[in-house]
Amino acid sequence: MRKISDWGNYPVIDAEVSGFDSAEQLRSKLEKPGPVIAFGNGRSYGDASLQESILLTRRFNKFLSFDEATGILSCQAGTMLSEVLDVFVPRGWFLPVTPGTKLITIGGAIAADVHGKNHHVDGSFGQHILSMDVMRNDGSIITCSPEENTDFFKITVGGMGLTGMILNATFKLRKIETAYIRGETIRAANLNEIMDLFEASSDWTYSVAWIDCLAKGDAMGRSIMMRGEHAAEGELVSPAHKHAPLIPKQGLQLDVPFDFPNFALNKLTMNAFNFAYYNKCRPGTHQSIVDYNAFFYPLDAIDNWNRIYGKRGFTQYQFVIPKKAGREGMHKILKRITDSGLGSFLAVLKLFGEQESFMSFPMAGYTLALDFPISLKAMDLFKELDAMVADYGGRLYLAKDSRMDAEMFEKTYPNAADFRQAIALLNEGTTQFESLQSKRIGVT
Numbered sequence: 001m002r003k004i005s006d007w008g009n010y011p012v013i014d015a016e017v018s019g020f021d022s023a024e025q026l027r028s029k030l031e032k033p034g035p036v037i038a039f040g041n042g043r044s045y046g047d048a049s050l051q052e053s054i055l056l057t058r059r060f061n062k063f064l065s066f067d068e069a070t071g072i073l074s075c076q077a078g079t080m081l082s083e084v085l086d087v088f089v090p091r092g093w094f095l096p097v098t099p100g101t102k103l104i105t106i107g108g109a110i111a112a113d114v115h116g117k118n119h120h121v122d123g124s125f126g127q128h129i130l131s132m133d134v135m136r137n138d139g140s141i142i143t144c145s146p147e148e149n150t151d152f153f154k155i156t157v158g159g160m161g162l163t164g165m166i167l168n169a170t171f172k173l174r175k176i177e178t179a180y181i182r183g184e185t186i187r188a189a190n191l192n193e194i195m196d197l198f199e200a201s202s203d204w205t206y207s208v209a210w211i212d213c214l215a216k217g218d219a220m221g222r223s224i225m226m227r228g229e230h231a232a233e234g235e236l237v238s239p240a241h242k243h244a245p246l247i248p249k250q251g252l253q254l255d256v257p258f259d260f261p262n263f264a265l266n267k268l269t270m271n272a273f274n275f276a277y278y279n280k281c282r283p284g285t286h287q288s289i290v291d292y293n294a295f296f297y298p299l300d301a302i303d304n305w306n307r308i309y310g311k312r313g314f315t316q317y318q319f320v321i322p323k324k325a326g327r328e329g330m331h332k333i334l335k336r337i338t339d340s341g342l343g344s345f346l347a348v349l350k351l352f353g354e355q356e357s358f359m360s361f362p363m364a365g366y367t368l369a370l371d372f373p374i375s376l377k378a379m380d381l382f383k384e385l386d387a388m389v390a391d392y393g394g395r396l397y398l399a400k401d402s403r404m405d406a407e408m409f410e411k412t413y414p415n416a417a418d419f420r421q422a423i424a425l426l427n428e429g430t431t432q433f434e435s436l437q438s439k440r441i442g443v444t
């Protein structure tokens with residue numbers, strides 16, 4: 001038994017934890033009766049990969065094949081996005097979709113069907129999977145794809161590890177000329193301005209905004225939009241970049257060596273941070289060429305940054321509401337959040353494109369994600385926010401969740417009942433794929 005948690009350090013549980021190096025080893029582990037769940041790199045925030053019996057996938061991380069002509073890559077599901085980037089960026093290839101951290105596994109990317117700054121153009125990660133092999137609870141292996149065993153494919157993408165263990169996946173990388181992003185940073189004075197900017201940025205491949213969830217009144221929703229494109233070789237200006245266009249300089253890596261005390265993060269320190277960050281960006285549009293790590297993964301430069309929330313842990317409240325409800329809905333929800341004064345500094349706003357999947361989170365509309373230190377007040381606030389999100393026809397992201405109840409899940413995920421039935425059938429037998437989250441939200 002050992003203590004284990006996902007990224008929010010809430011909840012922390014005691015679990016039996018083991019890994020595997022081969023499909024045969026995994027099969028023999030699945031012979032043990034009872035519930036079990038896959039754990040990738042624990043970068044989901046809550047309890048999606050937690051259970052009394054946990055199977056770590058990180059050792060199962062070999063590249064299986066790569067076609068230089070098409071960019072089609074097959075690898076084992078414990079491979080991290082960072083490992084793909086380290087090997088393939090220098091060869092001129094990038095991920096089709098990437099979340100705000102590269103420290104996640106391919107299995108985790110499929111199970112949560114993660115999205116990135118290019119969702120409005122390229123959809124979610126699952127839409128780029130050409131095929132995958134999944135080991136079921138009885139040790140049998142199903143190969144599935146958009147053309148083969150399609151129903152099983154559809155519930156595995158976004159299925160949060162409940163259909164079985166994803167063993168390996170095949171997907172197509174994106175051709176790039178450089179490891180750099182040609183980016184623009186634009187300051188928006190309030191929520192209306194940033195929403196206008198998103199509407200006007202639909203031609204950009206990547207767009208996202210950092211939003212100050214503590215600013216009130218006329219400044220509510222003040223934000224900084226970041227949008228970008230992969231830079232062509234001819235667009236590089238610095239001699240260092242031109243010298244080795246596909247090999248970015250290693251940035252500085254910092255560390256948070258211990259859990260911060262709870263008082264370190266308070267309204268005063270967070271307000272000061274947000275004020276300074278917002279004002280660092282001068283009004284107007286600013287162009288720059290930055291390496292892909294700085295553009296996509298600024299937080300990965302600080303190891304263990306989750307410790308700044310202290311031992312109590314934190315959660316990320318991420319919701320999406322449909323575009324037609326966007327303006328009114330975001331104003332009302334954001335006002336409730338700013339009035340509470342409980343939000344913190346990491347708030348991200350994004351406009352998703354169309355998506356209709358069986359269980360995935362994204363839908364055409366606005367998504368807001370913000371971190372909250374765990375507290376009773378925050379839990380009460382979430383209940384109120386849940387009701388607003390549900391009324392506007394939105395939903396919460398399972399990969400960030402540690403507290404949603406079954407009623408909210410059922411109300412907001414249109415295929416919740418069918419998903420529950422399908423998982424019950426797949427789980428027949430002595431071993432069940434089940435997480436603390438799947439129990440809490442009534443799926444298992």
Ligand SMILES: Cc1cc2nc3c(=O)[nH]c(=O)nc-3n(C[C@H](O)[C@H](O)[C@H](O)COP(=O)(O)OP(=O)(O)OC[C@H]3O[C@@H](n4cnc5c(N)ncnc54)[C@H](O)[C@@H]3O)c2cc1C
Pocket residue numbers: 006007037038039040041042043044045048049057077078098099100101103104105106107108109111112113114115116159160161162164165166167299399400435
């Ligand atoms: C700083 C930060 C930024 C983030 N930004 C984004 C973002 O922009 N967009 C976004 O979509 N997400 C984002 N996330 C969330 C993260 O991408 C997802 O939670 C992802 O699923 C984590 O993958 P993991 O490998 O760490 O898996 P875990 O967190 O360990 O597991 C997540 C789920 O995947 C399942 N799983 C893992 N491996 C397998 C497997 N081999 N077979 C079957 N099921 C499996 C688990 O059972 C669990 O249900 C962010 C997280 C952090 C910490």
